[in-house]
Amino acid sequence: MFTGIVEAVGQVVALEPKSGDLRLRIKTGKLELQDVKLGDSIATNGVCLTVIELPGDGYWADVSVETIANTTIGHWSVGRKVNLEKAMMPTSRLGGHIVSGHVDGVGTIVGRHSDARAERFRVQAPAELAKYIAHKGSITVDGTSLTVNAVAGAEFELAIVPHTLAETIFAGYQVGSEVNLEVDIIARYLERLLLGEQAAKPDGGSIDLAFLAENGFYRGDR
Known part of the structure; x- marks a missing residue:
């Protein structure tokens, strides 16, 4: 999890296609890496990436086909600047809001x-x-x-x-x-909770005026 408070601006320094997906290297600038280890997460322009190598001045990460398709990473090029934030600690101040690093x-x-x-x-x-x-x-x-x-x-x-x-x-x-x-992740969970048993339907159900009326949230005569 993250807070959305950017800690440093980094730069894409390598992009390597790998059997249909991608491996990239980020130079992290002023971001402190002493407490970062392999397997840790770093939000990179809001995308939660797992550190797979630590060359000293940054990190390498693998990017799946799913992530390439649903984020801007598929259009990145060497030299692009990116916002960086390390995963929050239990003792961190929540200066922004709860961020998952899963781009919508x-x-x-x-x-x-x-x-x-x-x-x-x-x-x-x-x-x-x-x-x-x-x-x-x-x-x-x-x-x-x-x-x-x-x-x-x-x-x-x-x-x-x-x-x-x-x-x-x-x-x-x-x-x-x-x-x-x-x-906001709370909005997504709230929508799912409001669906109740409808959430188990194959199409996931939906919240519309008929649903709101059926569950007492809406009266068309008002």
């Missing part, structure tokens, strides 16, 4: 403008994730825990303060940049 989808930056010393970004999320994104709720963008400032359909807005711009890769985002998104 890829979003696109569709707007950017200055707002005093901050930068405002508009992000287009996949339509299926819109229901999990709430005004003033939490979302993880390329591994960074952020507060949603506004929501319009599947688009949401973020205000990025100078410290975050300086300590993450946000400063390099432009309109069209793709980003890894992880929605």
Whole structure:
């Protein structure tokens, strides 16, 4: 598990295709590696990767076909900068929110403008994730825990303060940049719990007006 508080900006220094999937090497910059051992997890642009080698100035990790298909990693190239965070310890401060490192989808930056010393970004999320994104709720963008400032359909807005711009890769985002998104894990579990026995159905069930009415959450005459 992670907190979404980025500890360092690293760089992709090698990408090696391996029998259909990928092995990559990340140079970790100022990220402290003394307490990292083989098998540990490091969030890399929000993707939980397992350390398989420690060459001294970074780490190697294997990336599965599933991860390549559902994150931005499939479009990475050597030289790309990435946000890094080591897995949290039981004694860590939860400065952001609970982040699993399991990316839910890829979003696109569709707007950017200055707002005093901050930068405002508009992000287009996949339509299926819109229901999990709430005004003033939490979302993880390329591994960074952020507060949603506004929501319009599947688009949401973020205000990025100078410290975050300086300590993450946000400063390099432009309109069209793709980003890894992880929605608030509590929203996902809440949806599953509300489904109750319907969750065991082959299609997983769904929450719609009929479901809400049947379970006493909605009355069409009000």
